[in-house]
Amino acid sequence: MRPRAYGVRGVRRGKVWLVGAGPGDPDLLTVRAHRLLARARVVAYDELVAPEVLDIAPKTSERIAVGRRAKGSRHHEGRIHPIVIERALDGHDVVRLKGGDPFIFGRGGEEAEELAAARIPFEVVPGISAALGAAAAANIALTHRECASSVTFVTAHAAGSSSLADRAMNGTIVFYMGLGRIDEICASLVSQGWAPSTPAALVSRATLPDCRIVVSTIAEVGASAKDAGIVAPALLIVGEVVARRVEAMASDAPVPALLRRAP
Numbered sequence: 001m002r003p004r005a006y007g008v009r010g011v012r013r014g015k016v017w018l019v020g021a022g023p024g025d026p027d028l029l030t031v032r033a034h035r036l037l038a039r040a041r042v043v044a045y046d047e048l049v050a051p052e053v054l055d056i057a058p059k060t061s062e063r064i065a066v067g068r069r070a071k072g073s074r075h076h077e078g079r080i081h082p083i084v085i086e087r088a089l090d091g092h093d094v095v096r097l098k099g100g101d102p103f104i105f106g107r108g109g110e111e112a113e114e115l116a117a118a119r120i121p122f123e124v125v126p127g128i129s130a131a132l133g134a135a136a137a138a139n140i141a142l143t144h145r146e147c148a149s150s151v152t153f154v155t156a157h158a159a160g161s162s163s164l165a166d167r168a169m170n171g172t173i174v175f176y177m178g179l180g181r182i183d184e185i186c187a188s189l190v191s192q193g194w195a196p197s198t199p200a201a202l203v204s205r206a207t208l209p210d211c212r213i214v215v216s217t218i219a220e221v222g223a224s225a226k227d228a229g230i231v232a233p234a235l236l237i238v239g240e241v242v243a244r245r246v247e248a249m250a251s252d253a254p255v256p257a258l259l260r261r262a263p
Helices: 031-038 082-089 108-117 130-137 162-168 179-191 221-228 240-244
Strands: 016-020 042-045 062-065 094-098 122-125 151-155 172-176 199-204 212-217 234-238
Touching: 016 031, 016 108, 031 094, 031 122, 042 082, 062 082, 082 094, 082 108, 108 122, 130 172, 130 199, 130 234, 179 199, 179 221, 179 234, 199 221, 199 240, 212 221, 234 240
Parallel strands: 016 094, 016 122, 042 062, 042 094, 151 172
Antiparallel strands: 172 234, 199 212, 199 234
16 A cells, blocks of 8 residues: 655644554663653554553643554554644654554554655654563573574464475564464464474563463464463464573572572
């Protein structure tokens, strides 16, 4: 779809910041994202932006829900919500908050094209992607010198690509938005040569207090997720790195002798 054409409106056009809101925990915002949000007058945000992140904005700021939900339902047909364009054309600066990173399955590229077509200045502020947040929450290293020399990020609808499976076979693969198609994804991987015993982890609401993690295999992770009542948003991580997941030591656990300081 081609970007829409916009006529001349105001003398000064506002600036739009495409800001990555990170995986959920407000402590994981970048310093720049926090500064922009703390002084924002107009905030346009996706559904996946955590309320705690949105609360950083001044109470007097205009807050506009502009995201698109899954299953084909859309608030609009443009690459960026028309209200964002309208506010910028009227001279207002806009913080466009996007879950994770704007340029990793955040439609940031499409929105940047629309802003450029409207001759609206914009800037991209990267954020911690959902994949990195989920991996950190589950203590899974997405790459490992002994078993994963690459990592591939894909959306769930790409699960049937044989070329994808071939590229990821010796590495780690992370499926975004895959909870609703998890059985289909895993069956497709098995049909493309992945062993049913390949380790897999499903991470729900990564970095948030109600984060849930299910560790299993691609043959059983779908059933395990249903038994555990896993809810979206969730990411599926597949590969041998899952088997190397290390449980974090509790903060009140005794310090091993080798790590204690000498008196």
